[in-house]
Amino acid sequence: MALLDVNNLSISFGGLRAVDNFNITINKGELYGLIGPNGAGKTTVFNLLTGVYKPNEGIIRLDGEDITRKSTIEINHAGIARTFQNIRLFKNMSVIDNVKVGLSERFKYSALEGILHVGRYFSVEKEMDAEASKLLKVFDLDGERDILAANLPYGKQRKLEIARAMATNPKLLLLDEPAAGMNPNETKELMDTIALVRREFDMTILLIEHDMKLVSGICERLTVLNFGRVLCQGETKEVLSNPEVITAYLGE
């Protein structure tokens, strides 16, 4: 069964139909790409999927569960985690604390236990620390665990953002232009990181990207968006050789 099933999704901002009749089906374990020229509505689709915007029409199902009108928080708890086009870390917190924020839904103790440092506080914090350290190790960030997130180099900030998203234990990971602003070396490293996430966590990933090398290198299937509409959908090779897609990207 499909992990993510989006049917007939539409949203308008005033007179502009930003996303019109969007359909997508992503199977478990798949790495799916969403591409399109600037302003095509890719990030709007992400914002619809994560509940930042509420759609005018359409249904979003995650693992069979209808999450269409749920809040961002409920959708995260249901199992969608995301990263952002412009990195959004908790900059004045340490690297490990960034991950621990992601863990806080799974490792719980009451506020009172936290304030008084009694009861489950010490045991749960210890478990959290172990889990966070494990995640940092996977992403090769364990050397930087106590420095402020703002002081990380760019590529590692991207990694940390993915690590934080993974900490919420999602079923589906959304990556919004992960390679934006990266040099070829960093992009290469990012591709390795994405491959690592798939291997280690058996993760289903939907990513928005402009870097065609990255897209053709790792995505199994693609959806091309243009002016809010699906232009083309299918296997990566077929889609990228479709004349309509080439026209949309390069012009006639």
Place this chain on the structure above:
Amino acid sequence: MNKKQTKNNLITYAIVIAFYIIVEIMILTGNLSSHMKGLLVPLTYYAVIAVALNLCVGILGELSIGHCGFMCIGAFTSAFFSRATEMSIPTVPRFILAFIIGIAFAALFGFLIGIPVLRLKGDYLAIVTLAFGEIIKNVINSFYIGIDSKGLHFSMKSAMEMGMDKDGDIIVNGAMGITGTPHNANFTVGIVVLLITLFVVQNLVGSRDGRAIMAIRDNNIAAEATGINITGYKMMAFTISAAIAGAAGVLFSHNITTLTASSQYFGYNASIMILVYVVLGGIGNIRGSVIAACILYLLPELLRGLNTYRMLIYSIVLIVMMIVNWSPKIIEWRKRTFGRMNLKLTKEA
């Protein structure tokens, strides 16, 4: 919480306790003038409210300039309780109950005011908290509450309106406030309250909830996408902050003979003064707030001998403190010179 943070917290408690011991020794050996002794309790409640405001401004990241309003609520509710039960309950349980009442009411109002205020952002939030602070002060100024053999009387017009018996006792007398609250607060109680405050706030910062609150401060969009309940945590931090301000108010009212909701103590000038403590001590730095509150509260008093130059020197000290705490070059120099020994005023507590 990591070890470094635990160590940092312990240093804060140690500084407060050391300060307490030094002052007590000075009192015992007669080295402290009665004028200075009078400043000790205010010193503790200003340190407490500075920590409370730092929780709101530095940890939650919302600029509130009406925190004296919550202090005012804590002061009046607890003073009213202490005055009304002065004859019927012995001192110690009464004072503890007064704390519970003052804190509970301040927390309640923090919660209620937080509902509309925390929907706003930045400047707007600051302005609305300022307005609420002023509203609290002005509303309390028009309260008349008295007790006689028939029970409680209440009016918002004048003391006469209540129609009390001749033997009745007017407790809250409008703009004249509450007179004759028992003097239960002393330096020791103040220090205990400060230590409890530090314990609560520092532990909160090191817990799961504290991390969630700081995540909201750093990036609320990412926090929401990471599954953090933004409204809930904002309300929690704001309410705790208001509750602690209420505790400062209880100390305030039990240290003063006539409690009035005057601008001098509860107006926006007072709120701004506390904000100055927080900013100069380092936003988000709990220990810095305590130290800054002590220095900046005592300074104008210590400089009284200089008469006209007093405020000039005070403002110069403010500027110097700001430079020492915030200038990147000086922070670098401090680290180089003092190494691990330095006080790290600007480092996150």
